[in-house]
Amino acid sequence: MSKYYPELGLTREKLLKKVKAQMSKKRYEHVLAVEEQAIKLAKIHGVDEYKAGLAGLLHDYAKELPAEEFKRLIKKYDLDKDLLNWGNNVWHGMVGIYKIQEDLGLKDKEILHAIKVHTVGCKKMSDLDKVVYVADYIEPHRDFPGVYKARCLAKKDLNEAVAYETRGTVKHLIDREIKIYPQTLETYNYYIDYLK
């Protein structure tokens, strides 16, 4: 018997089919790995494992949507007009949650928020938000300088892990002369002191 997701009215088998249909094989493997990683972190830090797993599984659901679809969602849901100045990397979380609600009927506010901020973070993240944000960064396929330290911090302290990840993301964006979304800087300013 496949696991059942009551709030979606779907078996795991059917949900996986829907997720898989939205993305490349590589990204599908990534989301399965983030699901598993998020459940592990949830266990360690006393977070709801079911919510962490479902948020992990769905966090990149909208990553491969065309720009036109995001623009439609920004207008339809009367979201901040400034979002139109950004791109897929910012949209797939911040705007992606509206697609997830439309396609899957997901209503859980805590899960939706964790997906919303999984790329840019925010001030005062919930522990569920932190688990998903960090799991995305450290899942086993990830390989970059600093991932070892990020994995160690993730087991030890969620706030330090969020700080270390945000520092790494900001450095990465600056090195490549990529614009930083203001909310990413808010996350940085709010969490960076945890590293000291």
Ligand code: GDP
């Ligand atoms: P992924 O979806 O699993 O690849 O991971 P994320 O959702 O965490 O990040 C997606 C991309 O967005 C990465 O390349 C990040 O470096 C990038 N990103 C993170 N924060 C920002 C930001 O503030 N501005 C921009 N332009 N890109 C960002």
Ligand code: FE
């Ligand atoms: Fe993402």
Ligand code: FE
């Ligand atoms: Fe991330």
Ligand code: FE
């Ligand atoms: Fe991801």
